[in-house]
Amino acid sequence: MLLASLVDLSRLQFALTAMFHWIFVPLTIGLGFIIAIMETYYVRTGNEFWKRTTKFWMKIFAVNFAIGVATGIILEFQFGTNWSNYSWFVGDIFGAPLAIEGILAFFMETTFFAIMFFGWNKVSKKAHLLSTWLVAFGTALSALWILVANAWMQYPIGMEFNPDTARNEMVDFWAVATSPVALNKFIHTITNAYVLGSVVVIGISSWYLLQKREEEFSRRSIKIAAIFGLISLVVLIWSGDGSGYQVSQKQPMKLAAMEGLYRSSNGTPLVAFGILNPKKNVSAMVDDSIGYELEKPYIFNISIPQGLSLLANRKFDSFVPGIEDILKGGYTYTDVNGEQQVALSVEEKIVRGKSAIAALALYNKAKEAGDDEGKEIARKQLMDNFEHFGYGFIKNPQDIVPNVPLTFYAFRVMVILGGYFILLFLLTIFMERKSLIGKSRWFQYMAITSVPLVYICSQAGWIVAEVGRQPWTIQNLLPVQASVSGVSSSSVLVTIILFFVLFSVLLIAELAILFKVIKKGPGA
Amino acid sequence: MLYFLQHYWWILVSLLGAILVFLMFVQGGQSLLIWSTKNKEEKTLLINALGHKWELTFTTLVTFGGAIFASFPLYYSTSFGGAYWLWTAILFLFVIQAVSYEFRGKAGNLLGAKTYETFLFLNGMVGTILIGVAVGTFFTGGSFVMDKMSITDIYKPTISYWTNGWHGLDAITNPFNLTMGIVVFLAARTLGLLYIIMQIDSDAFITRCKSQVKVTGTAFVIGFVLLLLVLFTMTGYSVSQENGLISPVRYKYFFNMTQLIWPLAMLLMGVILVLWGLGTSFFAKGRYSFYITGGGVVVAVWSILICAAFNDTAFFVSTVNIQNSLTLYNSSSSEFTLKVMAFASLMIPFVLGYIVYVWRALTKVKISTDEIGKADSHKY
Numbered sequence A: 001m002l003l004a005s006l007v008d009l010s011r012l013q014f015a016l017t018a019m020f021h022w023i024f025v026p027l028t029i030g031l032g033f034i035i036a037i038m039e040t041y042y043v044r045t046g047n048e049f050w051k052r053t054t055k056f057w058m059k060i061f062a063v064n065f066a067i068g069v070a071t072g073i074i075l076e077f078q079f080g081t082n083w084s085n086y087s088w089f090v091g092d093i094f095g096a097p098l099a100i101e102g103i104l105a106f107f108m109e110t111t112f113f114a115i116m117f118f119g120w121n122k123v124s125k126k127a128h129l130l131s132t133w134l135v136a137f138g139t140a141l142s143a144l145w146i147l148v149a150n151a152w153m154q155y156p157i158g159m160e161f162n163p164d165t166a167r168n169e170m171v172d173f174w175a176v177a178t179s180p181v182a183l184n185k186f187i188h189t190i191t192n193a194y195v196l197g198s199v200v201v202i203g204i205s206s207w208y209l210l211q212k213r214e215e216e217f218s219r220r221s222i223k224i225a226a227i228f229g230l231i232s233l234v235v236l237i238w239s240g241d242g243s244g245y246q247v248s249q250k251q252p253m254k255l256a257a258m259e260g261l262y263r264s265s266n267g268t269p270l271v272a273f274g275i276l277n278p279k280k281n282v283s284a285m286v287d288d289s290i291g292y293e294l295e296k297p298y299i300f301n302i303s304i305p306q307g308l309s310l311l312a313n314r315k316f317d318s319f320v321p322g323i324e325d326i327l328k329g330g331y332t333y334t335d336v337n338g339e340q341q342v343a344l345s346v347e348e349k350i351v352r353g354k355s356a357i358a359a360l361a362l363y364n365k366a367k368e369a370g371d372d373e374g375k376e377i378a379r380k381q382l383m384d385n386f387e388h389f390g391y392g393f394i395k396n397p398q399d400i401v402p403n404v405p406l407t408f409y410a411f412r413v414m415v416i417l418g419g420y421f422i423l424l425f426l427l428t429i430f431m432e433r434k435s436l437i438g439k440s441r442w443f444q445y446m447a448i449t450s451v452p453l454v455y456i457c458s459q460a461g462w463i464v465a466e467v468g469r470q471p472w473t474i475q476n477l478l479p480v481q482a483s484v485s486g487v488s489s490s491s492v493l494v495t496i497i498l499f500f501v502l503f504s505v506l507l508i509a510e511l512a513i514l515f516k517v518i519k520k521g522p523g524a
Numbered sequence B: 001m002l003y004f005l006q007h008y009w010w011i012l013v014s015l016l017g018a019i020l021v022f023l024m025f026v027q028g029g030q031s032l033l034i035w036s037t038k039n040k041e042e043k044t045l046l047i048n049a050l051g052h053k054w055e056l057t058f059t060t061l062v063t064f065g066g067a068i069f070a071s072f073p074l075y076y077s078t079s080f081g082g083a084y085w086l087w088t089a090i091l092f093l094f095v096i097q098a099v100s101y102e103f104r105g106k107a108g109n110l111l112g113a114k115t116y117e118t119f120l121f122l123n124g125m126v127g128t129i130l131i132g133v134a135v136g137t138f139f140t141g142g143s144f145v146m147d148k149m150s151i152t153d154i155y156k157p158t159i160s161y162w163t164n165g166w167h168g169l170d171a172i173t174n175p176f177n178l179t180m181g182i183v184v185f186l187a188a189r190t191l192g193l194l195y196i197i198m199q200i201d202s203d204a205f206i207t208r209c210k211s212q213v214k215v216t217g218t219a220f221v222i223g224f225v226l227l228l229l230v231l232f233t234m235t236g237y238s239v240s241q242e243n244g245l246i247s248p249v250r251y252k253y254f255f256n257m258t259q260l261i262w263p264l265a266m267l268l269m270g271v272i273l274v275l276w277g278l279g280t281s282f283f284a285k286g287r288y289s290f291y292i293t294g295g296g297v298v299v300a301v302w303s304i305l306i307c308a309a310f311n312d313t314a315f316f317v318s319t320v321n322i323q324n325s326l327t328l329y330n331s332s333s334s335e336f337t338l339k340v341m342a343f344a345s346l347m348i349p350f351v352l353g354y355i356v357y358v359w360r361a362l363t364k365v366k367i368s369t370d371e372i373g374k375a376d377s378h379k380y
Helices: A006-047 A050-082 A084-089 A091-118 A127-154 A173-177 A180-210 A215-250 A252-259 A282-287 A290-296 A308-311 A323-328 A346-368 A370-391 A406-435 A441-467 A489-520 B002-023 B025-029 B040-051 B052-069 B073-082 B084-104 B113-140 B148-152 B169-172 B174-199 B204-232 B252-260 B263-285 B289-309 B335-345 B348-363 B369-373
Strands: A159-162 A167-168 A270-277 A297-304 A333-334 A340-341 A472-474 B143-147 B160-162 B237-239 B246-250
Touching: A006 A050, A006 A127, A006 A215, A006 A441, A006 A489, A006 B335, A050 A091, A050 A180, A050 A215, A050 A489, A050 B052, A050 B073, A084 A091, A084 A472, A084 B073, A084 B148, A091 A127, A091 A167, A091 A173, A091 A290, A091 B052, A091 B073, A091 B113, A091 B335, A127 A173, A127 A472, A127 B204, A159 A323, A159 A370, A167 B335, A180 A215, A180 A406, A180 A441, A180 B052, A180 B073, A215 A252, A215 A406, A215 B160, A252 A308, A252 A323, A252 A406, A252 B335, A270 A308, A270 A406, A270 B143, A282 B237, A290 B263, A297 B252, A297 B369, A308 B204, A340 B160, A346 A370, A406 A441, A406 B289, A472 B143, A489 B073, A489 B084, B002 B025, B002 B052, B002 B174, B002 B289, B002 B335, B025 B040, B025 B052, B025 B113, B025 B174, B040 B113, B040 B369, B052 B073, B052 B084, B073 B084, B073 B143, B113 B169, B113 B174, B113 B289, B169 B174, B169 B348, B174 B204, B174 B263, B174 B289, B204 B289, B246 B252, B252 B263, B252 B289
Parallel strands: none
Antiparallel strands: A159 A167, A270 A297, A333 A340, B143 B160, B237 B246
């Protein structure tokens, strides 16, 4: 049996490298767009002020871009180095968006990045502006394809399992590229990056105002960032609602974990704020329903009546399954084809998953023996049970419950901070219009403090998305323990330490450089 | 159709690999940072000249990874998951490169300019050798086992794994792989020198590079010829299209060249271009030596990589059980995916078009201290 530590360490390494990468990427995406707007002002007005402003933000962009590139390469190759089973099992579908990302987006970003930074006196103003927009567009395009790939893991669609090759194969590219989960995820993530970029611009500009420096530069930068940020945030919230709906339809266990919802009923409330009961134990709950009564899920909570039902199913009195409901099954739900189904218990899904896996082995034996009839019987058994294939690797039903506290609190951190940023942007626009922004020290402190908060918000969003879907690398089809490479735990441990130390040092260096650049200011 | 697409994608992946070797002139240039540059000014000139191009090499490497994942996922899975330490070392060396250009010259960079220069040097020296070693495994294989049906073992569903604890580092000890690594390094360094001669405006530095390129270029040609001699006398492994069985064939790669002919013609063309390019540099001004030699390297490497898998050749041989070896037929994506990707590949000429435009825009002015010092210039 595979050592649990190998799976945990591989997950830790991926989480670590992904979280590091996500420190830098949203600023690159967000700032790229803001820089493009600023340079457009420059080209349209010919005002050197805008060129100076553009070039200052480009310095921040360049430092951030470099470390984003450095941390990104690990992620791509890690699918092979640490998740090699996964890479074969779904490489036929998952690899395509990565390759298209490389061909269409990466080259666009890096090629025009060169013009953006080295081409000021080598190409015309308009060609330079076009390059800056192409870099901004390239970063978004790159995000699109990687998010298509990520969304497919959460909602596998457009493929069929091929027993001859023992893997999933793509049959409908557009279903993969335009799945509702992918579109929502893209809009949600890209607008998150725009909001982050805006908050960083507002924060840095406010620091100058606090120092009573660069007033015109700061006010104009703040104005652009606040309007751009607010528009992005409205779309972000709208897509967040869409994401919530998609999660409820495709990943009910994730939604239950996000809500700390163990046992449900019609008209499920939405927890606006709550503290989970740390004594609540999933394994005790499954065997002993009295345990549920003894250990309430929350120590304290404020809930919106029927809110979750509305968010999840667009109906006030609908049923949103809790963790226990999903484990035990028996409730009615509407499947992706719009048909009413009775949910199976996880135990039953495990049985069916094992049946699918056994059928694949039988299929292979029959094929080797030239037994066509045996092949057909095995194929039918496999296909009838394939939707539960991944459950065959699950030992105990409780193993499909993700880390509830982490998912629950990360979700609340994300939502509460999202709400806070609406206030921040509205306040910024109001203060700017009333010309109070340069005078109000409390606002300047608030804007500066918002910079770390926007990073926390952004990371929290990914924690919800990725921790909440555990143990699946591909929803219902492949759990983490069947996805990892056959390397030793000690090797993975060493690479975790290596990358952690390296990335930490580089992060500190990046911050130190950025602080120096900011301190020097746009006048330098 | 599947047969055609498998070969089409191998041609594209091989082309990406060949272009990557050419673009590693950036790494070759970086290898000059220690010992071959006299002072800080020369280092800065070198880094700024290479700094306009490093991302192109990096992106090609990343795209190579993505393309091989999408078109031959079993190779991606088996090689990366098996030769864990070899690939991790390569990645590590490219991570330290990616930050070094931007961080080196900046105030507050924590580690100091020399550390970042050392990072660039290590990437240029060791990174190229290790990539060459990884390329060498296309011919020498690896110590892995692979069985797709292992997925049906719910307790140990690992499809492939390396059978020794070295996890790919053992590939470095193979003389052929190591020779390949050294030849790739010499190619990169030769091209790096030619790029500097073409692009940097500093007489003293260029004079030194001109004398260095004679030694490095000659070593590259000798190393390359030696490598070809070993390659053409090696035993390769052939796969039967009828039953998928794999068997050893003496002089397989030589036969691949002579039976297919066109890769041989490509190889000869590549060698002629390399010799021509080097000759113009050795005995004349060599204004276009970089492009001519670079073109030769692309065509020659492309032909060799094609021969690694064409003509029913196993391109990643299991030295533990040859029947576990990877071929174009058992490792590729499905026909549908390869077709979708083939449509995406139609964009490549457009991508190449704008790369050429940007390349020309940025190389028309030589890099000099004055040029770097211009107010509008982003410096490294």
